[in-house]
Amino acid sequence: MNMRSMMPFGRSSSPTRYAGEGDPFAQMRREMERLFDTFSSDWPMPVASGFARPKVDVAETEKGLEISAELPGIDQKDISLDLADGILTLKAEHEEKKEEKDEKKHYHVVERSHGSFMRRFPIPFEPDADNVQAHFDKGVLQITVPRSKAPEKQAKKIAINGG
Numbered sequence: 001m002n003m004r005s006m007m008p009f010g011r012s013s014s015p016t017r018y019a020g021e022g023d024p025f026a027q028m029r030r031e032m033e034r035l036f037d038t039f040s041s042d043w044p045m046p047v048a049s050g051f052a053r054p055k056v057d058v059a060e061t062e063k064g065l066e067i068s069a070e071l072p073g074i075d076q077k078d079i080s081l082d083l084a085d086g087i088l089t090l091k092a093e094h095e096e097k098k099e100e101k102d103e104k105k106h107y108h109v110v111e112r113s114h115g116s117f118m119r120r121f122p123i124p125f126e127p128d129a130d131n132v133q134a135h136f137d138k139g140v141l142q143i144t145v146p147r148s149k150a151p152e153k154q155a156k157k158i159a160i161n162g163g
Contacts, residue, residue: 054069054070054071054090054092054117054119055069055070056068056069056070056119057069058121060124063144063146063147064125064127064128064144064145064146064147065088065121065123065124065125065127065143065144065145066142066143066144066145067088067090067121067141067142067143067144067145068140068141068142068143069090069119069140069141069143070139070140071092071136071139071140071141072139073094073096073139074092074093074094074139076136078092078093078094079091079092079136079141080092081132081134081143083123083127083129083132083145086122086123086126086127087120087121087122087123088120088121088123088127088132088143088145089118089119089120089121090118090119090120090121090141090143091116091117091118092116092117093114093115093116094114094115094116095114095115096114123145125147125148126147126148127145127146127147127148128145128146128147128148128149131146132144132145132146
């Protein structure tokens, strides 16, 4: 009996054919992921796990931390900033409703979009929480988190006693 005739169509006896580059499903998955990454890279607010992520720039300077977040279509009243336990939290919600009517053509269109997001930024130093500033203009939120002016803790030399 020829064992090759019992194998599904297109399979060879080599187990490595489907383990790597030859696996057509793995190739198709890689190609679909590449296509999706290319397609979605230009979106202003990529969506991940139900939350949108605004494009953010974070820079640490001698004075502190500077954060710039692009929030197109968001109203200032819908933005929330909190600083607690060394973590800056940025939250925002966006809701838009567009309604069009034309009685002559007898159609009615209502388009809604709703989204929310949250980003958390760990502050790599002791922040001066009383002097954190935020400015929102033309869809861009600028946040400045200054360093605390508290003196740095000095290392203390500890004497070692002999026995």
